[in-house]
Amino acid sequence: MTPDSEFSSSDKSTNQDSHIENLYKERPIDNEFTKVDENIKCGCGNWKPDFLQLCNNPKWLLTCLCIFSMLQGFVVNGINNVNTSTIERRFQLPSSRVGAISSSYDVSAAILGIIISYLGSGKHKPRMVAMAAVTMAIGSFVMTLPHFITGVYEAGQNVAEVCSATDDSAHRSVHCSDSENHLSSYLYVLLLGQALHGIGGTTLYIVGISLLDDSVTSSTSPLYVGILYAFATLGPALGYIIGGRLLDVYVDFHEPNSNR
Template sequence: MVANQNEDRRYGCGPIKLSCTQRLNSIRWHVFWQCIFTFFDGFIVSGVVNVIIPALEKRYELSSSKSAIIVSANDFGAFVLLIFLGYFGERRHKPKLMGAGILLMAFGCLVFSLPQFIGEKYAYTISEHSSKNGSCNLCSKRNTTSSCSSDVGEIKEYYKVYYALFIVGQMLLGIGAVPMFTIGLSYIDENCKQKLTSFYIGLTLCSDAVGVATGYIVGGSFLNVFVDVDKLDVANLPLTSSDPQWVGAWWIGFIIAVPAFILVAFPILGYPRRLPGYEELQKQRKSEAYDNDAEEITAQASFVLVVVITICKANMVPNPVHVFDFKILM
């Protein structure tokens, strides 16, 4: 029985448990990977998404109410799974659930960026002050020819599909992040010394805040790149970033996040259900507790904290700036 426990607590994916990778089998390394994840989660969900909303509204003719639904879809997706996983996830293999959630977020980023790759080129209006050569090979929105009008009508029908993809992508991002922010924090708590729990959890939340700030900065810089840089020769583009018709490359941040999430998911998947030394830590905690119910009280308090955080985030959905401030205060 002891041999089976030792084997179960070795680091590795499936039957592959190399001795050279056992250095990663510690709570410090797990917190490191979790910090990388929370950085990119904040980078995309609370940083890049909030920056690119004006570009999406202009590119796909979205109203403010529709763009608000896109932003809120992340929290709605998380809310569906949050309380359920926070309770029942304690009985499952936590690192596997966390890794699966991260891979789901990578897929969500891919879904969110699909409209750029399956859609048509951006049709903009050429004005005299913005045109370099007075002509353009794209269909102008002011053009009244029958061929152009039919094309524009067909394009607007596709916008409904793109809008649905944005919502689905955001919901996948919200659902995928749930395991890390619920059972992920619990995994840290039960596999480290009690005096280090707050420090490690603080590091993960700090990484999330840094990711948000980075997402605003980097996402804003991506908007200085033309949206169809992957389809056109931007050297001959008759628009500048100061032109009212300009739309920035809103999708680049999501393409960067896809491999980033995948690269973080696999190290997380390699961790065992419980790290080596789990029993010793639990014995030490029981000896430091005032009574035998201390562990249960701590678990209940953690669950209540998750519910309170969810309610606060839901109340601040209409104002992304307040969500950003809330994460920093944590």
């Protein structure tokens, strides 16, 4: 091989290396990775601070879902069932209508379950779980409104009836009306709050578990899901224990002139 051929081959290899280097510089690989990293950051909208990225891992996702599931079971299957008789007396509702409050959770979950499953198959699972938590909070707020909208509860007076008798030549009639009958209209407020609970709870167990399964490996997924369901079972247990203790507290304990 002549010296000229050696120089020409070395120049050719140098040119190839420089050409490959220029190709890597021109390719928008870094920009693509930057976009992906921006999309998977934790935050709300454009607010994605760096300190919040410490929670951007499966363990923190499991922690948030466990808290969510425990509170959902605490409110829906715990406190709500314990307070059934109290709501019945406070708002003058028969047992058949009070049972509709618990049923509204299942009705809303059954109707919207298919729709939520279809929407949850997309890319916005974390947003749907976050909106489910907000929906649960709004439902709990709605269910507390009747307590603050109605007046002070007077024990023994809610069932008082106002009757008037009319006489005519043919017969005597007596018309009775419940003096507190308007309280029964708050049933629809309670139904709305429980229906919102159904939307949030359905999204948690459909989209939340799917999100958790997508975020971990197939070998650790059963462990994560099992921990989630363990906390979901703990919620109703705490609801019955704490709700039973709260039954000893008078409904208007903050009112100094209320009958206790």
